[in-house]
Amino acid sequence: MAIYDAHAYLGNNPNWAQMGLPVPLEAEGWVEMMDYSGVDGALVAPPGVGKPDYFRPDMDRIARGIKRYPGQLFGMCRVRPREGKKAVDELRFRVEEQGFSALKMNTLDDDYRLDDRKLLDPIIETTVRLGILLYFHTGDRHGETCQPKMVGDFAVDYPEAYFNIGHVGYPGWTDQIVPTLKRAPNTHVETAGVFLPALLQGVIDEVGATRVMIGSNGPNSPIELPHVMVNKYMNKLSAEQKALVVGGNFRRVLRLDKASPESTGASHPKGRR
Secondary structure, three states: OOOEEEEEEOEOOHHHHHHOOOOOEOHHHHHHHHHHHOOOEEEEEOOOOOOOOOOHHHHHHHHHHHHHOOOOEEEEEEOOHHHOHHHHHHHHHHHHOOOOOEEEEOHHHOOOOOOOHHHHHHHHHHHHHHOOEEEEEOOOOOHHHOOHHHHHHHHHHOOOOOEEEEHHHOOOOHHHHHHHHHHOOOEEEEOOOOOOHHHHHHHHHHHOHHHEEOOOOEOOOOOOHHHHHHHHHOOOOOHHHHHHHHHHHHHHHOOOOOOOHHHHOOOOOOOOO
16 A cells, blocks of 8 residues: 655755754655655655745755655745746746655745635646646634635646645634535545544545545654554544555645546646646
């Protein structure tokens, strides 16, 4: 059973020193943790919010990891939408030149809202054309600016792309998850920092196991916790369903197996590399 982490961090976070981790955390350290924890691959983003360096040193660090550990480390880039064309160019560079597989959007990075379509549509449209996954932080103390239903609005407008609703809208916005997933079949959720089997089982009961991926929020949380939670404590799920949640859905939405559009629920964007 392949195990993939859909939301983790790699880079320079001084707080990690208190956990006994090297700072900055390089790709080699991440792969060592994966080997120890039984994780086959991880989608990693730069840590922190709204960094003055615009995350660029950590994205370069991730790019080196992608190159050194292909098939194990996958990059999730971050941009600040208020940079306008500069943000679009940064996104294209990270994907086309460095092989990043996803874009992470957190409204705290640049003090915006997900329903500010005038600001965000150029970023989203570029991401869709590049054919990569769109990830949105939802929930938390600033959850009013990044509600799951706002992600659903994007997903309805761009049915050819995959959208990931981070943290299952937790805390505060989990009631929007199932309606959003039902409204937009190209949306998914991931579990980073949310170790609540009953919540996840409820989502799966409503929309199926093909719409949920595990994420660890690692190394802020132990990276083995999500797959242990699913495989050991969610025994209402069949072996096939567990396999989808802990890795199969990740491979599908990142198009690692080059699945056909008909089998994925979303079509391949034109120009997909």
